[in-house]
Amino acid sequence: AGKTTGVCISKGGRFPPFTVDGKPPKKSRKGPGDLSVCRIFRRRTCCDSTQTHPVFLSVRTLASSGEATQDCLHLWELLECSICDPSVGVTPGPPRICASFCHRVFEACSTAYFSTDPTKQASPCRGSDFVCGRASEWVANGTELCHIAGFSVDNEDRLSCYGGKASLDHIATSWKSSSEGSLPAEEEEEEEEEEASILRVIAEWVGDRNERVSWAVGGMVLTAGVIFSRKRKSRHRRHRERAIQHTVRRLTG
Numbered sequence: 001a002g003k004t005t006g007v008c009i010s011k012g013g014r015f016p017p018f019t020v021d022g023k024p025p026k027k028s029r030k031g032p033g034d035l036s037v038c039r040i041f042r043r044r045t046c047c048d049s050t051q052t053h054p055v056f057l058s059v060r061t062l063a064s065s066g067e068a069t070q071d072c073l074h075l076w077e078l079l080e081c082s083i084c085d086p087s088v089g090v091t092p093g094p095p096r097i098c099a100s101f102c103h104r105v106f107e108a109c110s111t112a113y114f115s116t117d118p119t120k121q122a123s124p125c126r127g128s129d130f131v132c133g134r135a136s137e138w139v140a141n142g143t144e145l146c147h148i149a150g151f152s153v154d155n156e157d158r159l160s161c162y163g164g165k166a167s168l169d170h171i172a173t174s175w176k177s178s179s180e181g182s183l184p185a186e187e188e189e190e191e192e193e194e195e196a197s198i199l200r201v202i203a204e205w206v207g208d209r210n211e212r213v214s215w216a217v218g219g220m221v222l223t224a225g226v227i228f229s230r231k232r233k234s235r236h237r238r239h240r241e242r243a244i245q246h247t248v249r250r251l252t253g
Contacts, residue, residue, distance in 0.1 A: 004090045004160075008046035011094050014053065014121065014150045015083055018046045025086035038081035040171065046089030048060040062124035068112040075105045076112075076124075082151070082162040087169070091160070099155045102142030109145070110136040122148040191194025 007024055010017040019033075021024065025044045028035045033048040037056045041047065057197045059077045062068045068076065079102075082088050082095040112130045113125035122145070125132035139145045154161035161167060 004087065005092070006090055008089045009092050011083060013094055015094070015208075016050045019048050020046055020052060021036040025089055035084065037077065037078060038084040041081065041084040041086065044086045045084045046086065047084035050084050055083070061126055062109075062112060065127050066112045066114065068109060068124075068126040072105075072109040072112050075101075075108045076162065079105050079149070079151070081147070085162055085167075086159070087167075087170075088162055094150060094152045096152045096154050096161045097146050098157040098164030098167060098203065099143055099153050100157050100165075102146040102153055102162075103165075104142070106135065106139070106142035106145045110134065114138055116148065121150055188252055 007022050008018045008020045010021045025046050028039075028042045028045055028048065035042050035045070035047060035052045036049055037052045037059070037101075038045075038047060055077065058080055059073060062076055063073055079097065081151050082097060085095075088095045113133050114122045114135050115125045115129040115132045116122050116138065122138060135145060139148060143155070153253075157164040157166070159166040160168065
């Protein structure tokens, strides 16, 4: 496993270089460079729009021409968003994904359509691609899927890998501990609403199906990174705490 450096290290391969390469992860600020997706990492990340725009396009392509299920879209976005996890950003090499998470992605996306380039790297099938096939036709399991999508895989599911139960527990805890009183009231209200929605996605993926989130926005199916509507102006903190509690129970139970 790669050792963390404390500063952002560009991943190479298909992943665009970090603008803050060589500097510590920082909070993403509102503006042209803000994260369009992967916003659960907005408080501390190596990413800006340079990284999140390709994630957005990948999820949109999977939704529009990859014939992906909702579960596939949710998990594929969480996989793609690994680039924005600060722990991933400061570790040399491609994002290291927990094998258990790769297998969950494969289970959900085995019937979705992907294409491969001349280097055998896979991406969601686009309308202009000549040859596309279901994920299960390209690979036999989740480890292979993560590898051909440009990621490395940790078979031991350590805390240092992305997407395992320990990793998601750490993400949820980080949100809780970093959110108290750190923003102006209006901005904090907006982020609490978005945060609660994203944490419900994490809770859902580990098995909590009691609350379903509507992902249809403007006729386009999108997932956790969507900027959610701010219609509700109350109960934000309780929603957030409840989502975190659901997540922790599922991860530690």
